[in-house]
Amino acid sequence: MNHCIVLFFQFCKFSVLCFGGGYMLIPLLTAEYVDQERVLTMSEFGNLCSVAQVTPGPVGLNTATYVGYVNAGFFGALAASLGLIAPTILIGCSATAGINRWKDTFLVKGMLKGTRLAAVALIMFAVTIFLGMSVFTKTIPWESFGALFRLQRPVLPEGFRVSPAGVLICGATIVLMLKTKLPTTALLLGAAAAGAILSAWF
Amino acid sequence: MEIQTLSKAKRLLLLYCSFFRITALVVGGGLAMLPVIEEIFVVKHKLMTREELLDMTALTQTVPGIIAINSAVYIGMKIAGVPGALAAAFGAVTPPFTVILIIASLFPHLDPKNRYLLGVFAGIRAAVTGMILVTGCRMFRRTVKSKLECAVVLVFFVLAIMKVSPALLILVAVPFGWCYVWWQTRRLARAEQANRESSKDSAESMQNGEDAK
Secondary structure, three states, rough: OOOHHHHHHHHHHHHHHOOOOOHHHHHHHHHHHHHHOOOOOHHHHHHHHHHHHHHOOOOHHHHHHHHHHHHHHHHHHHHHHHHHHHHHHHHHHHHHHHHHOOOOOOOHHHHHHHHHHHHHHHHHHHHHHOOOOOEEOOOHHHHHHHHHHHHOOOOOOOOEEOOOOHHHHHHHHHHHHHHHOHHHHHHHHHHHHHHHOOHHHO | HHHHHHOHHHHHHHHHHHHHHHHOOOOOOOOHHHHHHHHHHHHHHOOEEEEEEHHHHHHHHOOOHHHHHHHHHHHHHHHHHHHHHHHHHHHHHHHHHHHHHHHHHHHHHOOOOOHHHHHHHHHHHHHHHHHHHHHHHHHHHHHOHHHHHOOOOOOOHHHHHHOOHHHHHHHHHHHHHHHHHHHHHHHHHHHHHHHHHHHHHHHHHHHHHHHHH
């Protein structure tokens, strides 16, 4: 029960901090559940995001339900989902009338500018997290790159290498997204099929 | 307008069912829902105008929270007040909640050593990497307007890699944004003033020139 209350407030926090859409949840969630509480490993988190992407529904909600379930079962899932929507309902119900009038004030403009810059950086950070689970076989070892500043060769952890199938699928997705208007669902299904076929090369 | 002919209870039911349908069918969420929302609420039921929808889209991306729920709450609020917002939000939550619960309870029964299953997940992860990268680059192009802003993004990025908590970064970004916007408007005002003075100067010198003739 206690656990569910904690989950509820954690997801309230994520919701309030989530400027710029569902992808912003990735750095927030990994910092909380992978690095600090260690209820999930990085590869579990990766699978979770894959499931959240291919099932219908907003990515943020899917992820919340899943993290809640892994943490504390059915009620955990319920607490996490409700936590994610509660602040939105509060803000929405109180601010709909006023916010258009406030849009050009210094306070709102400054907040948006600052949070947007941070959001761009954090989404790029989310990319590096995902690179460590797809294009590379392990989490990118930033600590070992510190050796470059001392003009030494970085010592890479064992098993850290580039995955050929990962590079192929990631590259193909980027090209298809930029050059065609294929819906993301089609891209994801294609990637899933390609992943099964190329499974030996990851 | 049809809005008067629909009773309150019917409007709430419509909101719940519509958002249930939207999140049950639309994969990807967020902005992908927009065309469906337009079809249901603007074209079919005429409960809001296209301009209102456009205003709302801008709004849902500025307030915090995930875009799908923001949209549900604002449309619900617009059509049926606070109960409407609740109905729409719960409608949006129900399908993903049920689907993910079913999948999550099946997950432990899947064979974790099945090569093809692992391949499927790895494939989707690789595709998601590409998608986040493209989304991030688009956001970068829309948001970052100067070299200074680019440097700020870089600093935030490096701090995130150095395991500074993302929550802390966002909280720091707010006062930074205030200082930045204040500095920018002051600089703009100064430039404008300098501009005005120089144009006054040139006007005066022209006047002097004409006097001399």
